[in-house]
Amino acid sequence: xxxxxxxxxxDVVIVGRGPVGAxxxxxxxxxxxxxxxxxxxxxxxxxxxxxxxxxxxxxVFQTIGLAEAILPHVILSPGMxxxxxxGRMLLDWSRPQTLTPMGWNLSYRxxxxxxxxxxxxxxxxxxHVALRSRCEVFAMDQDETGVRVRYEDLSNGKPSEVxxxxxxxxxxxxxxxxxxxxSGLDDLGFHERWLVIDVLLKRDRDxxxxxxxxxxxxxxxxxxxxxTGTRRRWEITVLPxxxxxxxxxxxxxxxxxxxxxxxxxxxxxxxxxxxxxxVIAQQWRSGRLLLAGDSAHQTPPFLxxxxxxxxxxxxxxxWKLAAVLxxxxxxxxxxxxxxxxxxxxxxxxxxxxxxxxxxxxKAIEAGxxxxxxxxxxxxxxxxxxxxxGPGLALGDLALAGxxxxxxxxxxxxxGDDRIGYSHVLLVESAATLSSRLALSxxxxxxxxxxxxxxxxxxxxxxxxxxxxxxxxxxxRGTARNDTELDRLIAAITPTHVPSAA
Numbered sequence: 337x338x339x340x341x342x343x344x345x346x347d348v349v350i351v352g353r354g355p356v357g358a359x360x361x362x363x364x365x366x367x368x369x370x371x372x373x374x375x376x377x378x379x380x381x382x383x384x385x386x387x388x389x390x391x392x393x394x395x396v397f398q399t400i401g402l403a404e405a406i407l408p409h410v411i412l413s414p415g416m417x418x419x420x421x422x423g424r425m426l427l428d429w430s431r432p433q434t435l436t437p438m439g440w441n442l443s444y445r446x447x448x449x450x451x452x453x454x455x456x457x458x459x460x461x462x463x464h465v466a467l468r469s470r471c472e473v474f475a476m477d478q479d480e481t482g483v484r485v486r487y488e489d490l491s492n493g494k495p496s497e498v499x500x501x502x503x504x505x506x507x508x509x510x511x512x513x514x515x516x517x518x519s520g521l522d523d524l525g526f527h528e529r530w531l532v533i534d535v536l537l538k539r540d541r542d543x544x545x546x547x548x549x550x551x552x553x554x555x556x557x558x559x560x561x562x563x564t565g566t567r568r569r570w571e572i573t574v575l576p577x578x579x580x581x582x583x584x585x586x587x588x589x590x591x592x593x594x595x596x597x598x599x600x601x602x603x604x605x606x607x608x609x610x611x612x613x614x615v616i617a618q619q620w621r622s623g624r625l626l627l628a629g630d631s632a633h634q635t636p637p638f639l640x641x642x643x644x645x646x647x648x649x650x651x652x653x654x655w656k657l658a659a660v661l662x663x664x665x666x667x668x669x670x671x672x673x674x675x676x677x678x679x680x681x682x683x684x685x686x687x688x689x690x691x692x693x694x695x696x697x698k699a700i701e702a703g704x705x706x707x708x709x710x711x712x713x714x715x716x717x718x719x720x721x722x723x724x725g726p727g728l729a730l731g732d733l734a735l736a737g738x739x740x741x742x743x744x745x746x747x748x749x750x751g752d753d754r755i756g757y758s759h760v761l762l763v764e765s766a767a768t769l770s771s772r773l774a775l776s777x778x779x780x781x782x783x784x785x786x787x788x789x790x791x792x793x794x795x796x797x798x799x800x801x802x803x804x805x806x807x808x809x810x811x812r813g814t815a816r817n818d819t820e821l822d823r824l825i826a827a828i829t830p831t832h833v834p835s836a837a
Contacts (some may be wrong), residue, residue: 343498349374350503353375356630384534390644392739402458402459414547473486476513482499502661505631523615534605537567570592626673636685637688649673683722728814738810754787764785764801766786
């Protein structure tokens with residue numbers, strides 16, 4: 337007979353219900369993992385925070401079946417322009433309005449409460465995923481079999497506890513889970529105060545434009561961002577001798593905004609001073625405790641990659657947790673999580689810092705490392721997504737760590753909708769496979785040219801006959817000939833954990 341006093345048991349407890357925690361919970365729900373999300377607040381924070389995500393994030397939202405629900409809440413971004421103090425363009429970071437190889441547009445703008453509401457509503461689809469609000473975690477004790485998580489129900493002051501196989505801290509910059517791990521922070525050196533101002537337009541101001549504008553004025557750098565609907569945002573640097581409280585007062589705010597809008601144009605929704613940081617946690621895992629999102633890394637906002645990085649964390653981590661919990665991999669698979677994600681996020685943070693340097697200086701040379709110079713024209717900025725760090729690469733390493741494209745199926749559907757959140761082997765023809773049974777046992781789907789015309793040309797372009805793509809859509813391994821293909825299939829049988837793990 338079960339002890340009625342024994343705590344509830346879950347496979348995973350997620351601390352924090354923001355976009356990263358909610359996305360991770362949806363992915364784990366998709367994997368059939370018993371998950372509990374504990375959130376201190378009663379409801380979604382109502383004011384804007386993150387305002388941008390990219391094609392890779394939308395691909396993750398597609399994976400969890402929520403892209404169509406999210407689409408009505410977003411607008412496409414044409415990109416960002418960097419102007420000097422006289423209004424001359426320094427950097428042109430325009431974004432194409434066509435679909436990328438990910439199957440989505442490169443840049444979306446959104447209102448964070450709208451996104452969070454859709455992600456949270458999506459959790460109701462999974463009977464094995466529970467969400468408890470107004471619950472503040474205060475202790476975590478791990479042993480060889482799991483973690484005892486203690487929390488207070490803030491609605492009645494009563495303490496409770498549950499048991500979990502793993503605990504994931506998606507609990508932000510002041511992460512309690514990070515403190516229990518005991519991780520320090522690597523400081524990349526960027527710490528600046530900026531006044532973030534969100535307004536709601538009361539009348540049309542089409543002249544403000546749809547591009548984000550970085551005003552690279554050394555006297556007072558500023559950023560303008562077009563939001564969804566009537567929302568507009570300005571981020572304005574706070575000078576060293578200014579008081580954070582005083583600068584956020586309405587009279588001062590309107591004085592700073594006067595070069596763009598007046599109180600007749602808009603109403604203030606929020607004005608607050610934030611310190612933008614650039615830090616990375618040194619340790620993302622300690623036994624059964626792990627970090628994701630802002631608890632693991634914080635980036636200046638100039639690339640719009642802060643939330644995106646956390647969504648990538650969730651996509652990388654969820655399938656690995658599921659494999660371990662379902663007995664398909666050893667726990668050391670989780671060691672690849674930080675090894676793969678940390679170099680990726682560090683490269684994005686370093687680029688954001690360099691762009692912050694451009695915004696804060698009148699010397700265009702500071703930005704040349706990030707762009708491509710053209711005679712008598714602004715520097716054209718192209719941001720290439722970083723590669724994953726070394727972790728689970730198999731076989732030929734030429735494409736390892738690169739994102740695989742999303743192919744359109746012959747019936748018009750997107751390829752990921754058929755594949756789901758699982759591995760897939762891309763081959764020109766199924767006839768080249770000598771071991772279909774091994775792939776089936778390893779839960780690996782097969783996508784061939786008969787399914788999607790683009791598969792064959794993509795393989796030939798890269799000089800390979802097959803590519804193994806992970807659930808997070810990164811290439812895990814490739815094969816250039818039948819011998820390498822047999823080796824690749826042998827390496828991914830259910831009992832195998834790569835030595836890199």
